[in-house]
Amino acid sequence: MKNQKNYSMIYLALAGILILGLSACSDGSSPLSGGDKPQEAISELSRQDLADYPLEELAGLAEGNTAFALDLYQQLASREGNLFYSPYSISSALAMTYAGAEGETARQMAAVFHFLEDEDLLHAGFNALDQHLEGLAELDIPEDQGDPFQLNIANAIWGQKDYHFEQDFLDTLAVNYGAGLRLLDYIQAPEESRQTINQWVSDQTQEKIRDLIPEGAIDSDTRLVLSNAIYFKATWMEPFEESLTENGVFHGLNGEELDVPMMSLGPDASIPHYKGDGFQAVALPYLGGQVSMLVLIPDEGSFKEFEGALSSAVLEQVVSEMVYTPVQLLFPKFEFETEISLADTLAAMGMPQAFSGAADFSGMTGDEDLFISDVFHKAYIGVDEEGTEAAAATAVVMKLTAAPMNPLQLTVDRPFLFAIRDHQTNSILFMGRVVSP
Template sequence: MASKHPQDVRLAQTAAKASNTFASNLFRVLTEGGSSNNIFFSPMSISTALAMTFMGARGETASQMSQVLHFNILEESVLHQSFADLSALIFRADAPYTLKAANRLFGHKGLDVLANFVDDSKKYYGASMETLDFIGDGEGSRQHINSWVEKQTANRIKDLLAAGSIDALTRLVLVNAIYFKGDWAAKFQVSKTSPEKFHISATEDFDVPMMHQRGKFNFGRDDSVSSSILELPYLKNEVSMFIVLPDQVDGLVDVQKKLSQEMIDSWVTEARMRDSPTVIVSLPKFTLEQDFVLNDVLRKMGMSDPFDAGKADFSGMTGDKDLFISKVIHKAFLDVNEEGSEAAAATAVVMQAPTSCMPARTLEFKADHPFLVFICDNKTGAILFIGQLCKPEGDTIMGDSPSEKGMGSGGNVLGNTCLCPPPPPPLPCP
């Protein structure tokens, strides 16, 4: 997605706040009941994909999406410009790291999409419309979309759309893909990486390759969740990874319950409010891969009408109430090693037709039990990726198998939306 100079930094920061609030709410829903599963996703990708979809939403459908995605903290007249400004600040060609995003609309060759929707998708999200034959060649269309996503994510997100995702009722697929690769400002030495125990619980542990280094890092405490916060900046300090490490092996449950956008902001502020102490850092070398079907989670959060063929109103796309969201699919990937990190994500929206004070001493930060992790753009405060590491398996940490409830293994993919017409007629519409 080509970046342009932002019109208003304040608008970008407000869009970041909306995305971050959605991120913390989504994380809480995914971890309800004290989940001990690995979780990783890109709120930036999901918010962007659904923001594109929101351009075509009207009535109660738009109201529900606005509430759940927290678009209501932005003035409607500048909402999409706010996301455009946020992208312009984050996705820069001259950045000291690789961070890029791409959006695209894939529409059925017989779908009559309103010119305003196509033009605004291009203006605000850099999303061009590509025409495919979903009815005559659904499988070829699926492979074509997946290939586009792979290319945008340096081959990290594969098979975003599973077999059968595209059928004769599919009318529109909105896709967002995001990719990040950055070197640590202070790299870990490979020679210091050694096998150590990662404690999943009081009675269960695994051997993992543990990286080590000693240096000055931003470090904070949040006694409300009995956790330490460590900032690991990437080169030039424009993007950082934050690790939130509970004191106790089972302490992540309290973080899950209380997580909020305000709490994330306070962690960043707390870590940076004093001179950086010397910290002995121990961090696992790990990979997280996960995919989600977010339908049930978004319904639970209050977005039900967009998935209901009888109630969905996306007339801003076609002029008629002839489309509803059949699936919101997200995949994400994170690799953390001595050099730095690599992360990717993609989101697809598929639409169908119906039928505290720090002591003056060396501190130790040993991430040898479950912790929360997020990657943050330091200019805007936008959370690019967020998740939790609970169950390492050797030197690779994988998610569970995909499910309608939202957790699984896979790549990092954001923003793929498919629009379809209401329940099928006797024969597929041309």
């Protein structure tokens, strides 16, 4: 363990993979025969049960995760087309890596991810937040209201056979992330190792994420892969009526007109709504009332300006000032996948050392012989009348307005942003934008 740092359905599937390889100065480990079933070198310690962890103590972790989510969004906004990712999945995978980082490498990572200065609290916080989120699946939802809420978060680390890993590092991951070290043979069987990890990701995400690690990304210099997968499936609290879905026009960023299925909610539905300067927002809760999709709809022609100004303060204001309002909502069905290599992006955000030969992950191995070769992230989302499926705090207080004479008419027929949030901790699980349903 290192010293504390003094700095600072919708259908949805997603997964993150981080690959560490040898730096040029390392001689690696001795070759081993390939093709064997993965063994595990697990810590003797079991995952700590933090089901009763005070949620208010997660505020700092959630704030840091939100700050990273928005920082990353601004980096990815220049990409063309739709965008979808899980800041929570990415943060979790990198937090496991951070457990083995030292010196300047650790300082840069902490700054980019807005990690807590107290590392013990950081890892315990991720453990508690994981358990809180997975506990949402145990909410008592009557069978006649919809399918049960599903949220599964899985972590795994995949190391080279006979390669030395520090016991403190393995213990930290076992106690806080429930991740045992699974042994593969990257030296003799890199392709088989890649397929094994990809199959694990596919299994954890109900086959929504396949072939996460591309061919050639794992080679004989690979020594460690850290993986995180999230699967989420939930039913809308106010489901859209399928018989009312009709094709409508969606206006793209460049003025193109797209013919897309538009779902209809209302006119009797009452959902959280906010009217801001140049945009509107609605929240679409899932059954159980603890998680919702926050949808931000900029006025026509102002999407890029709004996107560039999006901040934690804006989200805070929107969430805190929403009021339940009768809304007749038209909302597009959509389904797409985003695949991202994050190495260059994270380096540009302020942690270049982790991706270079100067990286210090000696907390993992005892030597400064590892660096991150890439971070692969893949996410799928599909939205329909029933709810969401994904693979990849104090409850929000919302005031009830007096019902207007007529419901508010809101047609989401232009580019919008969205985030799937846990109300109690204010954690952003998934985030994205739709410019072409």
